[in-house]
Structure formats: C-alpha cells, structure tokens
Amino acid sequence: MADSATNLRALVPPLELRRPKLVPSERGLGGLTDHLTAFAEGRTPRWWWIMFMPAAFLAAVVLPSMLIYQISTGVGVWGNNKPVAWGWDIINFVWWVGVAHAGTLISAMLFLTRQHWRTAIGRAAEAMTVFAVAMAGLYPAIHTGRAWFDWFLFPVPTANGIWPQFRSPLMWDVFAVNTYLMVSTLFWYMGLIPDLALMRDRAKTRVRKFLYGVFALGWTGSARHWHNYEKAYLVLSGLATLLVFTVSSIVGMDFATSQLAGWHSTIFPFYFVAGAVFCGFGMVLVLLIPLRKLCHLEDVITMQHIDKVCKMTLLMGCVMGYIYVMEYFIAWYTGNPYDAWIFGHRLFGRQYWFGGWIMILVNASLPQLFWFKKVRQNLKLIFLIAVLINIGMWFERFVIIVGSLYQDFLPANWGAYFPTWVDIGTYAGTLGAFFTMYLLFVRFLPVIAVSEVKGGTPQANPQHPLGGAKGGR
Amino acid sequence: MDANGKIYGLVAEFDSPAAILRAAEKVRDAGYHRWDAFTPFPIHGMDKVMGLKNSLVGWFALLFGGGAFVGCMAMIWYMNTYDYPVLVGGKPMFSPPAAFVPSYILLVLAGAIGAFVGMIAMNELPRLHHPLFKNHRFALVSRDKFFLVIGAQDPKFSETETRSLLEETGGTHIELVEDD
Numbered sequence: 001m002a003d004s005a006t007n008l009r010a011l012v013p014p015l016e017l018r019r020p021k022l023v024p025s026e027r028g029l030g031g032l033t034d035h036l037t038a039f040a041e042g043r044t045p046r047w048w049w050i051m052f053m054p055a056a057f058l059a060a061v062v063l064p065s066m067l068i069y070q071i072s073t074g075v076g077v078w079g080n081n082k083p084v085a086w087g088w089d090i091i092n093f094v095w096w097v098g099v100a101h102a103g104t105l106i107s108a109m110l111f112l113t114r115q116h117w118r119t120a121i122g123r124a125a126e127a128m129t130v131f132a133v134a135m136a137g138l139y140p141a142i143h144t145g146r147a148w149f150d151w152f153l154f155p156v157p158t159a160n161g162i163w164p165q166f167r168s169p170l171m172w173d174v175f176a177v178n179t180y181l182m183v184s185t186l187f188w189y190m191g192l193i194p195d196l197a198l199m200r201d202r203a204k205t206r207v208r209k210f211l212y213g214v215f216a217l218g219w220t221g222s223a224r225h226w227h228n229y230e231k232a233y234l235v236l237s238g239l240a241t242l243l244v245f246t247v248s249s250i251v252g253m254d255f256a257t258s259q260l261a262g263w264h265s266t267i268f269p270f271y272f273v274a275g276a277v278f279c280g281f282g283m284v285l286v287l288l289i290p291l292r293k294l295c296h297l298e299d300v301i302t303m304q305h306i307d308k309v310c311k312m313t314l315l316m317g318c319v320m321g322y323i324y325v326m327e328y329f330i331a332w333y334t335g336n337p338y339d340a341w342i343f344g345h346r347l348f349g350r351q352y353w354f355g356g357w358i359m360i361l362v363n364a365s366l367p368q369l370f371w372f373k374k375v376r377q378n379l380k381l382i383f384l385i386a387v388l389i390n391i392g393m394w395f396e397r398f399v400i401i402v403g404s405l406y407q408d409f410l411p412a413n414w415g416a417y418f419p420t421w422v423d424i425g426t427y428a429g430t431l432g433a434f435f436t437m438y439l440l441f442v443r444f445l446p447v448i449a450v451s452e453v454k455g456g457t458p459q460a461n462p463q464h465p466l467g468g469a470k471g472g473r
Numbered sequence: 474m475d476a477n478g479k480i481y482g483l484v485a486e487f488d489s490p491a492a493i494l495r496a497a498e499k500v501r502d503a504g505y506h507r508w509d510a511f512t513p514f515p516i517h518g519m520d521k522v523m524g525l526k527n528s529l530v531g532w533f534a535l536l537f538g539g540g541a542f543v544g545c546m547a548m549i550w551y552m553n554t555y556d557y558p559v560l561v562g563g564k565p566m567f568s569p570p571a572a573f574v575p576s577y578i579l580l581v582l583a584g585a586i587g588a589f590v591g592m593i594a595m596n597e598l599p600r601l602h603h604p605l606f607k608n609h610r611f612a613l614v615s616r617d618k619f620f621l622v623i624g625a626q627d628p629k630f631s632e633t634e635t636r637s638l639l640e641e642t643g644g645t646h647i648e649l650v651e652d653d
Contacts, residue, residue, distance in 0.1 A: 029513065029617035155552060163552035167564055167571045175575045179582040186589050198513075198615035217593070218600035221614045223523055225596045226515035231528035232592035239534070239581045239588070246578060451615075455514030460490055462516055468489025 022116055022456050023300060029459050036450045037202060039295040044443065047294055052439045058432020066425040067142060075145045077422045083408045084417035089143035091397040092427050094251055094272070095279065096136035096434075097177065098393060101244055102280025103129025104184060107191070108240035111233075117308060119452040120300050124291060125284050126188040127447075131437040132283070133181045135430040140177065142426075169253040176250045180243050187236050193219050194229075194451040248276040255400070261338035262346075262404035265330065271323050275393060278316035278363070282389030284309055287438065289383045291447065300448055303377060310376045313389070317367025324364055338409065346403055351416060355399035362392030480625040481604040481652035482508075483635050484611070485644025486618055490516045493619040496642035497522045500623065503638055507624035511605070511614045530591040537587025538580040545576035604652050622650070 027035055070077050080087040103125040110118035141150050153174045155164050164171050197219035200212035219225065249269030256268035265271075285306070292301040331343040346356035366385055369375045376382065402417045441447070458466040487493040493510055500508055501522055510519055546569075553559070554567040564571075593599065605611045605622065614620055621644060623635050632649070639647050 033513075033616045155548060161557055162559070163557050165559065165561060166549045166553055166575055167561055167568070169574075172574045172578070175578045179578045182582060183585040186585050190589055190592070194514075194615070201612040201615045213601065217598045218603060219598070220603055220605060221511045221513060222596075223510040223512065223516070223519045224525065225598075226512070227520055227525045228528045228530050228592045228595040230515055231530040232534075232588040235531055235534045235588040236585055239538075239585045242577075242581050246574075246581070250574065250578075451514045460514055460516070462489075462491040462494045462518060468491030470491070 023453060029454055032454060033450060036300065036448045036453065037199065037446055040444055040446055048439060048443060055432045055435040055439060058429050059436040062425055063429025063433055066422055066429055070142060070422055071147050075143065077420060079417055079419045079423055081415060081417065083413045083415050084402055084405045086401050086405065087417055088419050088423040088427060089139050091401050092430065093136050093139035094397045095394050096132050097248060097251055098276035098279040099283045100129040100132035100136065100280065101248060101276035102284050104240050104244050105277055107187065108237040109244060111237045112241060116456050117305055119449055119456050121288060121305055123191060123449040124288060124447050126184065126191065127438060127441045128283060128287055129184045130188050131434050133184060135434050137177050137181055138430060169250055169257050172250045173254055176247045180247045183240055183243055187240050190233065190236060191449055192445065193217060195446045195449065198450055245273060248272040260404050262342040262400065267323060267326060274316060274319045274323060275396060278313065278320055279390060279393035281309055281313040281316060282386045285382055285386035286390065289379055291442065295447060297448065300453065306382065307376045310370045310382060314367050314370035317364060321364035324360060342404055345407065346399055352399065352403055355395045355403060358392050358395040359399055362388050363396060479652040481650040482622045482624040483639060484605065484608060484620055484622045484648055484650050485639040486610060486620055486646040487644055490619060492643055493621055494518055494522060496621050496644060499642045500621065500638065505623055505627050505629055507627035509622050511620040511622065513615050513617060529595060530588055533591025534584045534587040538584030541583030542576045542580040545579045546572055604650050608648060608650055610646055
C-alpha cells in the first residue's frame, strides 16, 4: 500500500497544473456525511428564526390578504390601466420564471455535460427553481381577473362546448409553466430520494424516522436500484434541459407574436432565455453566498464554485449586452418609426428613461467586473453585484413591458403606469413565500446532494487507493 | 432464530467500494445468482459484475413521451379542427408548427413522469419495509458502509458454505437476515 501510494504521487502533475479537488475536506465518507447532514439535524440557529419570521409573515399574512382583496375586487386594484394592460403582474411573472432557469441549467445541463462541480450546488439551485416557478405560476392565475375561471385554460370539456385556442402562445404558456413546475419538482424529488433514505437511517426520533421514511419510498441503495435510478436521472436531466430552452422562449413568444413596437421581434425567445439564465445565476449567488457561510459549508461549496458561477454570470452578461446592442441596431436598421420612437424613449424618454439606463449599466456593464479574479474572490462584492443583477433584470422586464405599452400608436392612447400598494404587497408576498419555502428546505432537507458528493470523492472510486484499490490494480 | 422463521439471506459488510467490488466478483464466480450489493452511491463497474442489462427506464420515458406527443397532436386537431373549429386571423385550422409546441411540452412532461414511474416500478418501490431494515448495522448503508446480501432463494444458498464464502471475501459482521 505504501509504495503504490508513492508511485501514484510520482504521476501527480506540477502544482500549477493541478486541479483543485471537488471536495477539499479530508473527512472520509462518514465524516463527510455527518458534516453535510449536520445542519438539517442540528438545533435551529437564531439567524434562521430572524430570517424566517418576516418571510413567514409576508407569506402567511400579506400574500393571502392581497390575493383575497384582488380576487374579490378585481384587477382594478392593481396599477394596470389602458394602454398599460400588463404591469407588475407580468413583470413579476417573467422575473420569477427567469430566476428559476439557472437551477435547471445547473442541475440538468451541467449534469449532461459532466461538470462534476455541479454536485455541490445542484440541490440548492434546484430548490430555487421549484419555489420560483411556483411563485411565477401564481401570477398568470390571478391576472386573468376571474381566477375562478382559470380552468377554462385547460383542455377540459365545458358546457359551452368551446375548446382552448391552441394557436396562441399564451395557451402554450399554460402548458409550459405547469410542465416546468412538475418536471422540476420531479427532478428535485428524485434527486432527494437517496438523501431522504440517509436522513431516515440517521433519524433519532420516531416522527423524523417516519416522515423521512415515507418520502424515501423504501430506498435501500441496492445496486439494482442505483442502476435504474441513474438511467432515470439521465433521462430526466435530458428532458429538463429541453425545458431550459422552451419555457422562457414561449414567454418571449407571448410578446413577439403581438404587433407592438419593442415586442414584435424575432430575437425575443432567445432574449428571454438568456435574460432568464442571467437573472437566475444572480439569484443562485444571492442564495449560495449566505448559505455556505451560515450552514458552515465553505469547504463543500468552495470559492471554486462561486468563481465558476461568476464566470457563467459574466458570459450571460455579455450575451445580454449583445442582445441590447442588437435590439437598438434593428430598431435603427429597419427604419420603422415606431420602433425608433420606443427605443429612443427607453433611454431619453420623459418618464421611464432610468429603466433603460439600468438595463445597460447593471445588466450589461456591471458583470464585466467578473473578468477580474480579485472581484470573483470578494464575496461581499459578488453578493452586491448579484443583488443588483436581480434588480436590473427586474427593471429590464419593466422596460420591455411598460416601456412598449405606455405610448401606443396614437398619441390619444398615451398614458402612464404606476404600481399600487396591492402590486407591491403581492410582490413582497411572493418574495416572502419564496424565502419561507427556501428556509424550510434549508432547515429540514440536506441542501447538498450528499450521495452525489460522496460519489464524486476518491474514497468512492474503486480504482483509487483511497477507495480501497490495491496497488497496480 | 426460531425454527419456523424464514430466512431472507446472509448479509456481509465491507469498508470500501473496491472491497465490495472484489467480493461481488467472487460471489458471481462462485455461481450465485440471487445476490445484491447495497451501497451509499452507485459504484462504477458494479453493473458489469452483476450482469445488469441496460435499464428499461428509458423505454418507459419514450413510451410515455411519444404517446403524449401523438395524443396532444390528435387532441388539438380534434378540438380546434373537428369538434369546434374557430377561424382566428385566417390561420389554418390545424397547423403542425403551432400544434407542435404544446405537444412537445407534453412530451417532456410525460417523458419525465415516465422516467420517474419507470424507476419506481422497476425498483418495486414504494416499499415501506424491507427485511434488511431489521438489521441494526444496515442503517450505515447510506453512510459509509457497503453490504453484500446473498439471498436464501438462491439454489446454491447454504447457511454454512455461503457464510464461509463471504468470510473468504473479507466481509465482516456476517449475519443471517430473517424474512417476514
């Protein structure tokens, strides 16, 4: 054993070429398991309550009151008007769908491309996806006005005999968002099954044992189970990857198929996917940076992971810059006076000029700081940039939606848009609901995919000396 | 154990993935068929040793997804063309590019459900109890231990010989598991 280890050491490349380890902690399989489950099993820390109480208040008091008031009174309680028929409802819908996208991209697309670093952050990102899509799905359901007729959207036989109109992208949206919610939940839950079994095996109280046991579905870790499980996981990630490209592009088509300057553009599906992934990476950073510190996971979600997410954010920021330039170029190049009017007013209009500048300065310019390694290693700065990206992407949707609507083709149809307290309360309520669910997830489920991370360590590799392999084997 | 209690099999514990892989090779070479390895994560090469064929889960996904795609296309044709045609903006009553999008989305949905249902069905889950759960050391299977079980149903199974085989392979804590 001793000389085989020295032989292997001779093959190790020089320091500057060596890749940092995925899990630098030298804890061994058991120690790693204890470490990764410690937070879900330990006592509830004070910071958790400090974050949870306001979030739960927003989720349990503010959000339901806003919904009850709006549904019982009508969408007139919002700032939506004529000509600005879409306001914060659709802005927040697009924003929440966008937040969701990075989770699927990290967990599914990086799985297919065999990026093993994803194992440490995949679970946390998937949870973000599930909760964000749930929040997104709420908006279209309430903005129909008469929410009790929402079932008309589904192809069910009704007394009036008419069917949904499948030639409309708004109809595709119903399918896309519901599918996204269900597939991402399935993907997240399936990834959780082995870890739920782990929690069941470790549970000290009967209640925990029962609950984790029920949701673990009787998982034993049999090689036959793993065999089918790995195949199903591969198929699910392939299918979930397709959703990264379809959901936001269909949301983009809701806009692109209309006859409105600023919306009627073929770049929209791609634009919305890129924006969604960009915004999602911002949210991943916002969630991961406090999470790794507060749950003491710095040695599993390492600076390496943060660095890689920053680089992805940079890439998407550049794509956003390209799209913004392209939009202005096409507005000028087509010679369409309405397009030129809208795009001119984005930056120099009387009312909403700030939105256009926020788009350019925050979404396209700010991520350029990530070219510098110093910035990618400064957690406080990354956190600040990530929060600003989320705000900037919110303003991008504001600019697209309100900016194109408030000045209709005829000056007689010009107006203005301001949100009401119900708009603001509903948005605050969805933020609260999102963080409530996320905090509950952090508290009761392993935030790191324990079996996946363990499977990626040298101790899990039967060909590696740490995995028990004999020298020369 | 009492005389009328049925035996599920013999369980042996290993400390490393390489150890259980070597043990699995020996058990296979000794001619056993009804045995299984229980591990905290999938182990590379175990499929080959156990002779597991390509999992059928992919076919479940294809069947569900394909069915949903064809079904959704047919549904849209029936609803918007046959049962209650409505002319919208002079667009054709049925146009495949428009019908493709919801059909494709339902393909993804049904394919994902198919993969999940396939995995659950092939693994015979959900199962709230398993004879091995009674073994007090088996809880470590999700942590850092690796278990090899030779089933009593195996024609070659004999309490003494199988036990000595497992001892030979380096297994520890070799115990009899009762069936219930």
